[in-house]
Every structure is written in structure tokens, then in C-alpha cells.
Amino acid sequence: MAYGHCLEQDWLPHVDAIIDVVSDGNCGYRCIAFGLGLADVDRWRIVRRRMYDEIIGYEELWREVLGSSFETVKNAVHCPEKQEGASFKEWLTLQDMGLLVSTAFNVILVNLSHGSASTFLPLRSTATSSLHNRLIIAMANEMNIHWVRVQLRVNAPLPSLYPSWDRYVEDCAKGWRDGFIFRDIAPIAIADHEATIPVADLDTP
Numbered sequence: 001m002a003y004g005h006c007l008e009q010d011w012l013p014h015v016d017a018i019i020d021v022v023s024d025g026n027c028g029y030r031c032i033a034f035g036l037g038l039a040d041v042d043r044w045r046i047v048r049r050r051m052y053d054e055i056i057g058y059e060e061l062w063r064e065v066l067g068s069s070f071e072t073v074k075n076a077v078h079c080p081e082k083q084e085g086a087s088f089k090e091w092l093t094l095q096d097m098g099l100l101v102s103t104a105f106n107v108i109l110v111n112l113s114h115g116s117a118s119t120f121l122p123l124r125s126t127a128t129s130s131l132h133n134r135l136i137i138a139m140a141n142e143m144n145i146h147w148v149r150v151q152l153r154v155n156a157p158l159p160s161l162y163p164s165w166d167r168y169v170e171d172c173a174k175g176w177r178d179g180f181i182f183r184d185i186a187p188i189a190i191a192d193h194e195a196t197i198p199v200a201d202l203d204t205p
Contacts, residue, residue: 003148006140007112014156015112018140019149028092028139028147032101032109035137035149047105048079051097054104061124062100065168069096092147094139098162099123101137108176110138110158112150117159123168127175134176 003018021030029044038046055062055074063070076090077097094101094111098120102109109120128134136158138150158180169176 003140003142006114006142006148007150008114008117008159011112011117011159014153015150016153017151019151021147021149023146025086025088025091028094028141031139031147031149032092032105032137035107035139036105036135045079048077050104051077051100052079054100058124061168065099065123065164066096073097073100094118094120094141099165099168105135107135107137108158110136110150110152111140112138112159113141116141118162119158119160120162121165121169121176122173123165124170124173126172127178 003020004012004015006018007015019034021027021034026044026048029047032047033040033043036043036047052074055070055077062073066073072089073096076093077100079090094109094113095116098109098111098118101107102120103122103124106122106125111118111120136152138152139147140150141147161177
């Protein structure tokens with residue numbers, strides 16, 4: 001499997017496909033856009049804009065979560081509309097941005113990268129009642145340089161929950177982890193990893 005070396009080997013049996021995206025510095029944001037069902041090649045701009053709106057709109061929360069990295073992350077996701085490509089300082093880094101992505105889009109974000117596999121859940125939104133409607137976006141990083149999309153198999157287990165989620169999650173969002181089995185102890189009960197959210201909701205400035 002192409003890019004299979006990017007993943008922890010224990011996860012390969014739970015993967016249907018690893019899919020490449022354009023490598024222009026926006027590859028991480030492109031993976032998220034495709035995971036949201038936004039197939040247009042420029043939809044990474046929407047992802048950046050929503051992340052920026054989240055970090056600005058809930059600045060107090062993200063200053064607490066990100067600490068000294070707050071300004072760095074805010075500047076990294078900021079995207080002037082005519083920007084093409086991205087510098088190293090603007091790349092997606094899930095160590096800093098995973099909780100931001102999950103919270104901004106109300107999704108379960110799974111990092112299957114070798115050595116850093118983890119699951120990110122939203123911090124401040126009430127979970128949907130049905131596991132089938134909880135969108136999972138999985139991705140992996142090659143050599144800390146390039147992100148690729150990962151298509152998990154139905155009923156795949158999830159890697160362990162990102163440690164700081166428990167520290168910052170609001171009470172209303174604690175239900176996001178209900179019904180899931182983390183690590184690789186047993187399969188989770190979920191039927192569809194390909195659900196999408198309305199594009200119109202994302203296009204709103």
C-alpha cells in the first residue's frame with residue numbers, strides 16, 4: 001500500500017486505502033477538506049478560514065489550550081484569499097491543531113502517523129446522538145513533511161484519545177467519546193465513515 005510506511009503497522013489491517021493529495025504546503029488542509037466531502041481543489045481555503053474563525057471566536061479557550069503556541073497557530077491557519085501554496089510556518093501540525101480541527105468542524109480526527117497515532121474529539125459541542133452520524137477524518141504524515149488521506153475500514157478501532165482532551169473538554173462535549181473503543185482492543189460500532197456536512201455551512205464567511 002502506497003504510503004503504508006507512514007502508519008503504525010498495527011493499523012494497516014484497518015485501512016482500506018491511503019490517498020495522496022497535492023503537495024503544496026496545504027496538503028494537511030486538503031486532507032481535511034476531502035474528508036469533509038469538499039472535493040474542489042481549492043476547498044483547503046475554507047478549512048483554513050473556519051479554523052481561523054474558531055480560534056479568534058473562542059480566543060479565551062484556545063489561549064488556554066494552546067498556551068505559548070496560540071499566536072503561532074493563529075498565524076499559521078490565517079489564509080489571505082489569494083494565497084497560493086504555504087510556507088513551512090503555515091503547515092498543518094496536528095500536535096498543535098488537532099483539537100482545533102475537531103472542534104471547528106465537529107468531527108472525529110484521527111492521526112495514524114507512525115509514532116504519534118491519536119484521536120482528537122471536539123471540545124465544546126454536544127455530540128450527535130447517533131454514532132453513524134459522527135464524521136471520522138483520518139490522515140497520516142510522511143516524514144513530518146507531507147500529509148495523506150487515510151480511508152478507514154468500517155468498524156475500525158481508533159487510536160488512543162489525545163491526552164489533553166480530558167483537561168479542556170466542556171461538559172456538553174463529553175458524549176463525543178461515548179460508544180467508542182479506543183486503542184486496538186475491540187472494533188468500534190460505526191457504519192459510515194463517509195458522512196459529509198453541508199458545503200453551504202462551510203462557505204458562510
